[in-house]
Amino acid sequence: MVTALRSPVSVSVRAAAKINLHLGVGAVRADGFHPLDTVYQAIGLYDDVTMTAHHHTGIVLETADYIDPADIPSASENIAIRALDLVRAHSGRDGHERLDLIKSIPVAGGMAGGSADAAATLLAYDRLHGCGLSDEVLLELAAELGSDVPFSLVGGTARGRGRGELVQPLDDQGTWWWVAVPSRLGLSTPDVYRHFDRLFPHALAEPAEPADLLSALASGEPLRLARTLHNDLQGPAIDLRPDLGILIERGEREGALRGLVSGSGPTCIFLCDSLDGAHAVVAGLRGAGHDVVLIANGPVAGAHFLELP
Structure with missing residues (x-):
């Protein structure tokens, strides 16, 4: 048997x-x-x-x-x-x-x-x-x-x-709409941190607290959140990759409330006022020659189980 x-x-x-x-x-x-x-x-x-x-x-x-x-x-x-x-x-x-x-x-x-x-x-x-x-x-x-x-x-x-x-x-009770533009050319995280050290040799031992951003999150207002977005690694990343600064400027001209380097880069993210606003930014950036432009909402859940088919 x-x-x-x-x-x-x-x-x-x-x-x-x-x-x-x-x-x-x-x-x-x-x-x-x-x-x-x-x-x-x-x-x-x-x-x-x-x-x-x-x-x-x-x-x-x-x-x-x-x-x-x-x-x-x-x-x-x-x-x-x-x-x-x-x-x-x-x-x-x-x-x-x-x-x-x-x-x-x-x-x-x-x-x-x-x-x-x-x-x-x-x-x-x-x-x-x-x-x-x-x-x-x-x-x-x-x-x-x-x-x-x-x-x-x-x-x-x-x-x-x-x-x-x-x-x-x-x-965070808000619904936030983001446009993300990845880059096919990578950017080394250790290189960005080393460049931060060169640019800011007298950086504070402890970074400033994000009090304004926390308040903006609680408000649920996209424009208020946009004004408080911040990344200490953005300057070093753009110094190493000036094209990222050009991309951020273009995305903001296309209607994004604010553009930002994501973490140590090289992906750039753009906060938009709505889903329709995000679609308008996507259209503008694709028209400017960026072939990969993604829309995502946040916040979403962390790691979670899926049902298998």
């Missing part, structure tokens, strides 16, 4: 891109890190990770047409695999898992796509194997992987301090 093998169990998790509404950067510390005071927002651009028990560990990749698969780190260097190794070691389990990764978050664009994949992997592993890890443990593991990974678990709008990994959710 032949016994049919059971189909492998799979778990799918969706995680969102992040943008920084405020990114305050302090002077570099002796350990090489910069203290941050930032306000994150998760927006409606997503990566999906499906994890399946398998006979070997690996990644199967599918990308949106505006993402070059060659830009995705190989399995040996991918943060999702590092997340898998970390949570497996924590759980004390043996075995292997395959990750089917569908990427729509721009790569190396300051939008934490890798961090989203890592957060999704932690959550998927916990569900797939019934580990029952607490939120606190998941956040601790996330912080070991990178500054943006804890926020990718939390989502919504949140304040990040320390290196960005100490996350405090914020009450």
Whole structure:
């Protein structure tokens, strides 16, 4: 008698891109890190990770047409695999898992796509194997992987301090419309921070608090929020890539309330007054020769489970 093998169990998790509404950067510390005071927002651009028990560990990749698969780190260097190794070691389990990764978050664009994949992997592993890890443990593991990974678990709008990994959710009842313009030419985050150090050798030990922005978020008024958007890394990023400054100026001429470099760049984001306003900015930027221009709303949920078909 032949016994049919059971189909492998799979778990799918969706995680969102992040943008920084405020990114305050302090002077570099002796350990090489910069203290941050930032306000994150998760927006409606997503990566999906499906994890399946398998006979070997690996990644199967599918990308949106505006993402070059060659830009995705190989399995040996991918943060999702590092997340898998970390949570497996924590759980004390043996075995292997395959990750089917569908990427729509721009790569190396300051939008934490890798961090989203890592957060999704932690959550998927916990569900797939019934580990029952607490939120606190998941956040601790996330912080070991990178500054943006804890926020990718939390989502919504949140304040990040320390290196960005100490996350405090914020009450944000607004609906904000964003246009994002990724760049096919990357921009090294360490290079941007080093340039910040050169440009601001007397930076404060601790960055200023985003009090005005927090008040603007509570108001729900797009114009008020636009006036308080801030990024200490924008100047260094534009100094290294002047085309980003030109792009921001163009987006604002096309009707955006405010343009901003996302994190360390090179993606630029534009706050708009409405969905219709966002469509008008998209049309203007595409007319100016930018072929990849994306619309997303925020805030959206952090990493969360999807039902498999």
